[in-house]
Amino acid sequence: MLMRPCLYRKAEPIPYDKSVVCLVLLLLLVHTAIFTIATSSGRIWWQVNLGLSWEGILQGKVWQLLSYAWLHAGWLHIIVNLCMLWFLGNQVLMILGRKKAFEVTIAGILLGGLLHLLMSMVALLSGYGESCLVGISGACFALLVALIGISPHIRLRLIPVRAKYLGLG
Numbered sequence: 001m002l003m004r005p006c007l008y009r010k011a012e013p014i015p016y017d018k019s020v021v022c023l024v025l026l027l028l029l030v031h032t033a034i035f036t037i038a039t040s041s042g043r044i045w046w047q048v049n050l051g052l053s054w055e056g057i058l059q060g061k062v063w064q065l066l067s068y069a070w071l072h073a074g075w076l077h078i079i080v081n082l083c084m085l086w087f088l089g090n091q092v093l094m095i096l097g098r099k100k101a102f103e104v105t106i107a108g109i110l111l112g113g114l115l116h117l118l119m120s121m122v123a124l125l126s127g128y129g130e131s132c133l134v135g136i137s138g139a140c141f142a143l144l145v146a147l148i149g150i151s152p153h154i155r156l157r158l159i160p161v162r163a164k165y166l167g168l169g
Helices: 018-037 040-050 054-058 064-070 075-096 098-125 137-150 163-168
Strands: none
Touching (some): 018 040, 040 064, 054 064, 054 098, 064 098, 075 098
16 A cells, blocks of 8 residues: 655644743733732832833933833733744744843843933933833844844744844834
């Protein structure tokens, strides 16, 4: 009897690193705690003390350069950021390893914060009011840029688009 080759491969689970899972769960836990436990005035306290602003930096709150990434403006904001972290972070982590992916994430947070401060300074000098930065979007975009630079032809899991086209978009 002639055997035909199997046309279907057995589906393998998508590997996810525990560090990305822990980061996503921790961000979700912080957001949930702030939005369910804290009152409206309590949320403002969190933003003033942990969100990034020139006022805070000038008062010596230099931790805001990192702490702003733990806060988010709302549920849609955190869900979009968590999805980007989940899919981009895992792919960069598989290619670069845990240490380099962590360095890219921290660099994205710091660079995003510094760019916000620069743009805030321009806005303040132009007569506009200051804004407070929250969210881990800087790290998400740093992971996207890293993925585009490392492997521009890789297809993303969530969106069937190559990384370089997503970066151009």
